Amino acid sequence: MSFTSPEQRQAFIAAIPKAELHLHIEGSLEPEMMFALAQRNAVDIPFASADEVRKAYAFSNLQDFLDIYYQGMNVLRTEQDFYDLTMAYFERIHADNAIHAEIFFDPQGHTERGIAFSIAIDGILRAMDDAGSKLGISSQLIMCFLRHLSEKEAFATLEEASPYLDRIAGVGLDSSEMGHPPSKFAKVFAKAKALGLKTVAHAGEEGPPEYIWEALDLLKIDRMDHGNRSLEDEALVKNLRDNQMALTVCPLSNLALCVIDKLEDHPLKKMLGLGLRATVNSDDPSYFGGYLNDNYEATATALNLDKDDIVNLAKNSFRGSFLGEDAIEQSLQRIDEYVSEFDRKIG
Numbered sequence: 001m002s003f004t005s006p007e008q009r010q011a012f013i014a015a016i017p018k019a020e021l022h023l024h025i026e027g028s029l030e031p032e033m034m035f036a037l038a039q040r041n042a043v044d045i046p047f048a049s050a051d052e053v054r055k056a057y058a059f060s061n062l063q064d065f066l067d068i069y070y071q072g073m074n075v076l077r078t079e080q081d082f083y084d085l086t087m088a089y090f091e092r093i094h095a096d097n098a099i100h101a102e103i104f105f106d107p108q109g110h111t112e113r114g115i116a117f118s119i120a121i122d123g124i125l126r127a128m129d130d131a132g133s134k135l136g137i138s139s140q141l142i143m144c145f146l147r148h149l150s151e152k153e154a155f156a157t158l159e160e161a162s163p164y165l166d167r168i169a170g171v172g173l174d175s176s177e178m179g180h181p182p183s184k185f186a187k188v189f190a191k192a193k194a195l196g197l198k199t200v201a202h203a204g205e206e207g208p209p210e211y212i213w214e215a216l217d218l219l220k221i222d223r224m225d226h227g228n229r230s231l232e233d234e235a236l237v238k239n240l241r242d243n244q245m246a247l248t249v250c251p252l253s254n255l256a257l258c259v260i261d262k263l264e265d266h267p268l269k270k271m272l273g274l275g276l277r278a279t280v281n282s283d284d285p286s287y288f289g290g291y292l293n294d295n296y297e298a299t300a301t302a303l304n305l306d307k308d309d310i311v312n313l314a315k316n317s318f319r320g321s322f323l324g325e326d327a328i329e330q331s332l333q334r335i336d337e338y339v340s341e342f343d344r345k346i347g
């Protein structure tokens with residue numbers, strides 16, 4: 001069914017219950033908070049104002065962005081900083097009617113600059129607990145390995161995570177994709193799996209289909225982050241569809257990092273048409289100009305998504321989550337009830 005007006009579509013998107021499955025918590029650091037934390041922690045930053053920071057956010061590829069992203073996280077020093085960062089994210093997506101989030105963090109981005117693993121994770125976990133009790137948002141934590149570092153360093157990070165394994169749902173793989181194929185991390189992912197952790201990996205954001213095959217065959221991922229370039233390989237599309245592998249697609253990120261030239265070229269609608277389990281996510285919202293609903297809204301406008309597409313995307317966000325079967329079923333029902341109520345109201 002199609003909407004009768006853009007306003008109606010916007011209202012439908014705004015209130016539909018949804019989950020976010022691809023969000024780097026360090027990528028939700030808003031320039032205003034960067035400034036406040038720089039002051040609180042007496043950290044020098046090379047910008048005079050929040051507006052100046054925003055002006056620096058013009059990227060031509062992933063690496064351009066990563067250079068600024070790692071610099072930005074330098075203001076995060078204390079457990080309270082990580083709490084404030086994470087809680088601000090939850091409050092923001094609460095306004096978007098997100099009811100579940102599976103968030104990434106980059107411990108090596110902090111330990112490398114002398115911030116203890118425990119400082120970062122304790123602050124994040126405390127905010128996750130408060131998001132559950134105060135906002136009714138459930139969440140899970142995924143620890144990413146930086147792929148520009150060595151597998152040995154990833155093993156050391158997994159070791160550091162030992163005391164927290166009951167609070168970590170899975171491991172992921174992020175940072176510079178080109179030149180750092182998934183095969184580089186096959187052993188550490190096998191170890192993580194043996195420890196009972198889920199595995200996900202960024203694949204096919206910039207990298208070729210061969211990297212995506214490696215993520216599937218060697219890392220044995222449970223979910224794929226991005227996956228845009230899967231569409232270049234028919235056999236890969238068939239594999240992803242047959243296995244209903246969730247893809248955590250990030251439209252505004254793809255636009256900001258020049259993975260696509262314009263949102264109208266985004267492959268999301270095509271992915272849905274091919275029967276792929278695509279989801280919509282924000283990736284690094286403060287850097288890419290939009291949170292969860294902004295991503296839905298901009299993509300719906302550019303690709304003329306209809307109501308069935310939006311419902312499918314919201315449902316996929318739960319189907320592709322690491323929630324248990326019952327919680328997934330309840331969330332799908334909640335969406336069905338939402339749609340019935342919406343239809344009843346518009347008569």
Ligand code: ADE
Nearest residue numbers: 024174175176202283284
């Ligand atoms: N780290 C934060 N955002 C990322 C992205 N979009 N791709 C790879 N690594 C990242």
Ligand code: ZN
Nearest residue numbers: 024174202283
């Ligand atoms: Zn990402």
